[in-house]
Amino acid sequence: MSPLRLALVCLHTSPATEPGAGDAGGMNVVVWQQAQALAALGHRVDVITRRSDPAQPEHTTPSPHLTLRFLDAGPAQPLPKGAHEDVVADFGAELARVAELGRFGRYDLIHSHHWFSGVAALPVARSLGTPHVQSFHSIAAPEATPLSAGERPESPGRLAGEAMLARESDLVVAISAAEARTVTGRLGADPDRVVIVGPGVDNNLFHPDLRRPGAGGAGPAPDPGHLLVAGRLHPLKGIDLGIEALALLPEPRPLLVVAGDPASDTAEYAQWLHELARARGVADLVQFAGAQHRADLAALMRTARAVLVTSHSETYGLVALEASASGVPVVAAAGAGGLAEAVLDGVTGLLVPTRVPGDWAAAIERVLTEPGLAGALGGAGRDRALGLDWENSARDLLEAYVSATARRPRS
Known part of the structure; x- marks a missing residue:
């Protein structure tokens, strides 16, 4: 396979942020580990997120073929997760601007993570004639679902945005069969355009300690x-x-x-x-x-x-x-x-x-x-x-990307 030029868009949290801090969680791990594995396989990967600190540079290069880019959208400070809906339009406009100027080069595919990112990036992908892949990582509960203690209600924008992305993206990548069923059953995605790519695990970092009692x-x-x-x-x-x-x-x-x-x-x-x-x-x-x-x-x-x-x-x-x-x-x-x-x-x-x-x-x-x-x-x-690692996860993801590019060849 010829090397691909890929944009992984993650608006509300930088995938490089430590999980468990603020709004960083499993999504951060999945996006960052897959990005690193894709880059190690020789593909050029840009991870694009929102600048949440004035000290963040325009970009950093953590490893060969992998670039982390920060775009200005809203104040350069951390925002509550729900407040990111207010900066989706600004983020999308900035992404469109840099894409039109060719500042980051021409992407073979744009993969959005979470609905904020998809709503911002899908119009940009369409304007460029570039395939758009969507991953949700979490999906809004139906409006009638009771809330857990302290949980904020979902905005109408999320409910509508997720349904739109499920139906209009070239491909939806789910992390489990359970999520795939939700994407098709609740959001109305075409089952033929939903694929499952499971996560990996770093078996060198996470390993047993045979010295401990028991x-x-x-x-x-x-x-x-x-x-x-x-x-x-x-x-x-x-x-x-x-x-x-x-x-x-x-x-x-x-x-x-x-x-x-x-x-x-x-x-x-x-x-x-x-x-x-x-x-x-x-x-x-x-x-x-x-x-x-x-x-x-x-x-x-x-x-x-x-x-x-x-x-x-x-x-x-x-x-x-x-x-x-x-x-x-x-x-x-x-x-x-x-x-x-x-x-x-x-x-x-x-x-x-x-x-x-x-x-x-x-x-x-x-x-x-x-x-x-x-x-x-x-x-x-x-x-x-x-039997599971991030390289295998990245290879499965690449198969999904090839499927998406076949559906929408680059113009």
Whole structure:
């Protein structure tokens, strides 16, 4: 294959930002890792995002063939995630301007991540005669869906924008079969224009620690150790469920480490989590560790007794795959979209079919106390993760790109 020139557009958050900080999450990991893998395969990749700090340069070049570009749209400062809808038009206009001037060269394909990016970039792609690929990473719930505590209602612009992008983009790339079903069923996309490209995992960064007690199926650890929840402190992540379950575990209870910062508009939820821990009598057992650098998160993960994924909804649940790569069992929500694909129930972790804290406590207690279970789940998870990496994910993505360019040849 001849090298492609690709634009990956991510308006509301730079993919290079550490996950768990502000609005950065699994999407950042997926976009950044795929971009690096595509560049390593010889393709020229521009990752285009909004300038959120005056000190950010016009562009940086983190590695050969990979450029991170910042466009001016709205104030050069962080914005609450919902406020980015107000700068979509400005971002699109700036993207169109630099494209018309040829400042970044001619792209073979534009791939937008999240609906903000797609609404801004699709008109630019159409004006250039360039194929447009859309990934959502999260999809708005129907208007009648009850909100979780502290969750803001979706704007009408998102509901309409996602449907438009699903129908008008040349291709939609979903990260899981669960997301693909949502794209076709809720947004009305043509199933023939939806492909699934699963994520990878860095098996060198996320790996088991065979030195820790209880690793490799050697039996329960002699001390309670810690459980880990990793993600933004956002109501959709359901971290309160982890705290409720912790309070129901028999003593001696493990520590619950929460790795992540509040999202840009969820400071009240973060404060409520502290209050909940105090109210349940486990404040001394809940450690709010803040956003972690990837290496530090990997170290926390490989030494955990289990990783909890308590989200109400996940398009995939990358944290679960990273836990498996670390040889650590996962306890996750069965009804949270793609988590049922990230976690093989009874093989790499346990899926809990309810959000009842007692059910979660029972599942966690099984992992902590049932002889051989943690080692078996962690070992199977590691074996599965070894078959997944970011290069394979990037190669699958390239196949999708070839399909999109065949549908809309460059003019």
